[in-house]
Amino acid sequence: MADVETLITEWLSIPEFADALGLPQRQGRKLVDEQVVLSARIGPNQALAVPAAFVRDGQILPGLTGTITVLRDSGLPDDEALEWLFTPDPTLPIEGGPMGMLLAGRKAEVRKRAMEMAL
Numbered sequence: 001m002a003d004v005e006t007l008i009t010e011w012l013s014i015p016e017f018a019d020a021l022g023l024p025q026r027q028g029r030k031l032v033d034e035q036v037v038l039s040a041r042i043g044p045n046q047a048l049a050v051p052a053a054f055v056r057d058g059q060i061l062p063g064l065t066g067t068i069t070v071l072r073d074s075g076l077p078d079d080e081a082l083e084w085l086f087t088p089d090p091t092l093p094i095e096g097g098p099m100g101m102l103l104a105g106r107k108a109e110v111r112k113r114a115m116e117m118a119l
Contacts, residue, residue: 004079005042007086010052020055035072036065038082051082053099063107067098070111074118084114 012020017037018028032039032050037060039050054061071081089097096103098110 004040004082004086007083008040008051008053011042011049012052012055013047013049017050017055020052020058021060022058031060035068035078036060038068038078038085040079040082051086051099053086053103056103061102062105063102063110067102067107067110067114070114071117074114076114076117084117 014029014032015025017032018025021028021031023031031037032048037050037054039048041047042049054064056062067085068081071084072078076084085098085102087097088095092098092101092109094100094104094106098113101107101110
């Protein structure tokens with residue numbers, strides 16, 4: 001999991017994640033438990049956290065939830081899905097790998113590549 005911690009520099013604890021969405025902490029935790037977003041255990045205490053890039057303007061990044069579903073349906077474990085989303089990919093037209101594309105609102109190309117991994 002150290003690779004994911006290196007790739008993703010900004011994390012939100014569950015209380016911070018809930019606060020960023022304007023939700024009570026238990027509802028933020030429920031989003032993680034129901035696998036609406038990906039999370040990882042990070043740091044020396046192995047605290048559960050969500051990448052900060054998953055939240056934009058007080059909402060879960062548009063296109064993220066469906067992309068996570070495609071990655072899971074492709075058989076990718078959550079830690080590998082996080083790694084894939086944040087690994088730079090020079091073949092994409094936008095810097096930052098698949099997350100850069102999602103942040104730019106270009107989910108179609110990201111999902112196409114995610115589906116290709118299942119083949």
